[in-house]
Amino acid sequence: MTFVKKQNRILEVLKAGKVPLGMQIYTGSPSMIEILAYSGFDYYMLDMEHSRVNVETMEHCVRLPMPLE
Numbered sequence: 001m002t003f004v005k006k007q008n009r010i011l012e013v014l015k016a017g018k019v020p021l022g023m024q025i026y027t028g029s030p031s032m033i034e035i036l037a038y039s040g041f042d043y044y045m046l047d048m049e050h051s052r053v054n055v056e057t058m059e060h061c062v063r064l065p066m067p068l069e
Contacts, residue, residue: 009042009043010042010043013042020043021040021042022042022043022045023036023041023043023044023045024045024047025044025046025047025061026047026050026051026053027051027053028052028053028054028057028058028061029061030060030063033046033061046058046061
């Protein structure tokens with residue numbers, strides 16, 4: 001397996017002198033998180049403390065979607 005360095009959108013936005021746009025997510029829906037990723041958000045924070053999402057569900061939410069090119 002080859003290691004491919006991912007771009008860090010938050011650092012890129014900060015270096016450009018802009019403010020990163022993100023959202024705190026309380027859902028355990030991988031589809032919702034994928035929609036946010038494709039919508040142009042720079043980051044999202046998955047919250048397991050204030051929601052009823054278990055570890056098994058969250059595992060599917062942290063997988064990175066394929067980039068649109």
